[in-house]
Every structure is written in C-alpha cells, then in structure tokens.
Amino acid sequence: MNPSFKFILALIISVEISLRSSLLTNFLIIFFALGYLICKHIKLSNLLLTLLMPLIAAFTVFATLYWFSPQPNLQNALSLSSRIYVYTLTIYCVSIDTTATEFARSFEQNFHLPSKFAYGVLAALNIVPRMKEAVKQIRTAGMMRGVYLSFWSPVLYFKAILVALNSAENLAQGMASHGYRENAKRSVIAAVPVKKSDWLQSIAILVLVNLALLTLK
Template sequence: MTNNDSTTRGLNPATLTLIMIGIGLPLAFANSVWLNVIVSIIGLLYLIAMRVSWRKAGIVLLVALPLAFGSWISFWFFGTVDRWHLAWMYASRVYAYLLLGMILTMTVSTQRWLVGLHLHFHLPNAFVFGLLGALNMGNRVRREFRRIQYSALVRGENLRLWNPLLYLRIILVSLNWSNDLAEAMTSQGFTENAPRTELISDPLPAWQWVLAIGLIIIYCGAAFGLRPW
C-alpha cells in the first residue's frame, strides 16, 4: 500500500499531534481568555480550510455547549475571586481543547494518524498493527454483541446492557480473537522488533516541524510572558 501525496491535504498528522500536545499541555496552566479564543478561532479556520462536514462539526460544538455553560455557571456563582474572568476562562478552555482535538480527529483518518506516528515518532509496529486490527474489528464486535443476546434469548435469558454476564462473554470472545489476530500477523511475516520494509510513504516537510515548534513557543511566550486577559 502506498500513500499518494496528491490526495493528502493539510498538515501531516504528526505535525498536528505535536501542535495538539505542545499547546494542550500549557493551555491547562494558562489563565488567558483571549488565548483560548485565539486557539479556538485558528482551529475553526483550519477546519474551514480542510472543508470538514459542518454538520458533524456543528453537532460536536453543540454537544460541548452544556459543558462550557456548566463551567461558566459554576465559576460565576460559586467562585470566590475574579469570578468574571474565571468563568469565561474555563468556558472558553472547553472549546479550545475541543477544537485542538477536532483539527486532528476530523481531518485525518485513524490509519494515516497511526502510520504517521509510527514513521515520525517511532511508535512500535506491534502497537500500530494491533490497534489497527482491533479498530477494524468494530463491526464484528457489534455483530457478536447481538449474537450473544440472541443466543441468550433462545435459552430464556434476557441479557440487558447492564448485565455483567454479557460483557464477560464478549471479553472471552475477544481473547480468542486476540490470539487469532496474533497468529494472523505472524503468518503474514510480522516479527516484533525485527527490521521491516516500509511500504507507506508519509512525507513530512521540514517547514511543518518549524511551524509546530514556532506555534508552541509563541503560545507559551504569550501565555506565561505576556499573560493577556
């Protein structure tokens, strides 16, 4: 499998991951409403440039609205000092974190993200292929979930979603699948810690590293140096 560079758009997944982590960590300690708003606006502009589905993006933003409003209400009514600033800071932080995650999860496929982390951050092969195998079995898990419920009904048992026996049986089935997956990977020539030929090309231009590091430095300098409201 090869990756056609002409079909990829936007920043490399490794770059987006570095930006998300590099800004997300100091964002937890920054006390700035304006920086939260700026991060949110830049995230929205990137989503617009990537032409994401605004229906999906709108649903995500609406789902987060009660969380942001709840944070605002909590600090406005129960805060002890600078309630106005704290209320807006924590409410805007919800959307800043949300949009930092959306620029990655809504613009990059899971496979391309994991491959990018493997190639550029040296994520282990076993973790990447194992996780991809588990994610690709999602539909099979749902079918097995229904099959266990139907087989229980035949025996006169009604396994509700809150019944621990249902999940115990799924865990047992998943353990068998895990062994099958490991055998399949071995039969296809996979050997852990052995050198492998990389068939997937995922170029990462140097300017994207500079962009990511530059954005992180600018954010940290503004958050802990300038300290805007």
C-alpha cells in the same frame, strides 16, 4: 501536515493554554479552529454536536468559578471554561483528516514507536466493529432461545469477552503467518515523511500562540 506534528502541536498548545490564562487567545484559537473545520467541509450536524458536547462541562466550570465563588471573576471564569472548547476543537482539527492508521504509521516511523504497540492499537480499533456485531449476534441468539440479555447483563459481556479472546488469538496467528516478528526489522509500505513545511508551519503556529499568550489578556 505530518500527523505526528499535528498531534504534538495540539498537545503543546493545550499545555501552554493550561499554564497561562488568556481569554482572547482562547477565543482566537477557537475562531481559527472553527475556520479550519469549515474549510475541511465538516458536516453541520457534526459541527453542532462538537460545540454542544463540551457545553455542560464548560458551563459547570463557569458556574463554579463565577456564581459559587466567594470572589467571582468573570474573565477568569470565561478563560477557564473556554479552555474546554480549545482542547476539544484542537483535537478535532488533528483527527478530522487523519485516520488511525496514518497516526500509527507516523508515530512508528517518525517517533520510533514500537511496532508491537502501533499494530496493537490498530488491531484494537479494527476489532471494535466486529465486537459490536458479535454482541448483536449473541443477543439475537439469546432471544431465539427465549433469553433476553440486557445491556448490563454479565452473561452478555462474558460471552463477548470469549469472542474477543478468540479474535485476538486469530489475529495473532494471522500476523505470524504473514511474517510478523516483534524485534525484526520491518519494511515500510506507506512512508510518512517529515517535510520542511511541517517544521515551518509548526514553528509559525507556536510563535503566534506564544505571542498571543504574552500580549493578550
């Protein structure tokens, strides 16, 4: 499915789940999302981590609404706490087989996202590994001089900011040297088309979700 359609579909489902309470619908979405992730051959460790990370938030919501509420309602507490897993798993289904580059290209071509924003996001994501390596080099250089820069040291982050500014300047010069112009018309290297199957799949999923919300409690 088209990356933009997957993102918008997950967003619409999340909004609808937030507006209407349906415990069975939440469980059905969680079940099908887990099935989809398993079909994508997700690693067991990643799947367990995905299920464990929202557990604290879901348990907190459940405990607040059921144990500490003057009028406890088990179904309402389960419905609201299970929404956290719906949000987490649907977003994971969107991102599991789609890279940030594909998202940026899809939003730029299909939803006319400004190219400067799309390329800016990609630049920010691609610079993160370099920043991690730069921080390690700064800490190593400090230790060689007998200076230990801790994780919360302002000196470490000040130097990291200087490295980031220098990298941003180099990136801007590199894009300009490759012919990038902000308002100029750009050619497409890798087209991300919208197919009829994207519309059909999105409409079918939305219809099923809305039927479940209207008929199931």
